Amino acid sequence: MHELSIVRTLLREVELIAAAELGDVVEIHLGCGELSGYEPECLRTAFAQLQGPGRLEYARLVIHPIPLAAVCEQCSGEFEPADFRRACPQCGSPHTHFARGTELWLESIVLDETRKATVP
């Protein structure tokens, strides 16, 4: 499982944001590309393992799958490669690139600001 290191990066980023915004994190919304190399189930396991005391203690990780999308360099059509097949289904061109679905996207976080006044 190689999700631990990216989840560590995620926690660090979110902790910094939460500290700057003076809030406790309630939810973390993550977009997980089909070809990102990360499995939602493993991300959740890694998150549970690394989640410690502090502003992220009660945060819930919400993962939204991002389906793979490709763009044809010939006809400019966009398509979702079925079973990872990358030829263009419209014009048949093999010259395509992935436009979406390779990323691990930190979409948003939900903050609880009730402790704002009490916690520095």
Add this chain to the structure above:
Amino acid sequence: MTRILTIQRDLHAPARLAADEFRAALAARGTLVVNLFSSPGSGKTSLLVALAQHWQGARSAGVLVGDIATNRDAERLAPHLPAVQLTTGGACHLELALVQRGWQALDTPALDFLFVENVGNLICPAAHDLGEHLRVVVLSTTEGDDKPAKYPKAFTTSQALVISKIDLLPLVPFSVAAAVQDATALQPLLTTWPVSAQSGAGIAEFADYLCACRAQLLRETSHARA
């Protein structure tokens, strides 16, 4: 009271940027970086030894070889090519930072080829950009010809497919045509290179392909500079 904070940041972006920088830096030195990956034992190290024996020093190449444990592959390669072992200590694939450190340790700034032999694993390396110019997936005839369909990500993200251990074809139920058909259904631009490191069959053709890829990289790099 809760508040939604929109972030919209790709956690991969720093790694992607670093990979692009490494790719450009090595292209400027005239080095083609080749990321070799496959299941464990499909013949990556043997292929590199066979290439070195074919070139007989006419081409300069170095190897960064990733394994979970031991220096055995680097020791096997050492009589043939400068090699640095990268031990991941359990991790299932190589990361760019390790490759960059290995390249520093190799200390041979103007190679024709830098081969990165990934950890034996047909799944995890597929999603990790190591700053390579060429990604080569190796499939041996003893693994079964159904692997492209079962591990599509490895094939859809590669540019070349080496079918290794073809000397064993008479002994195993492996159809090269079926494997190639499934692999090119995923990635039609995939070029296929059947080889045997044992007999040397196909090694010259694959070596020439690597040289052609490097020549193209050099042309593109000099165009970009002009």
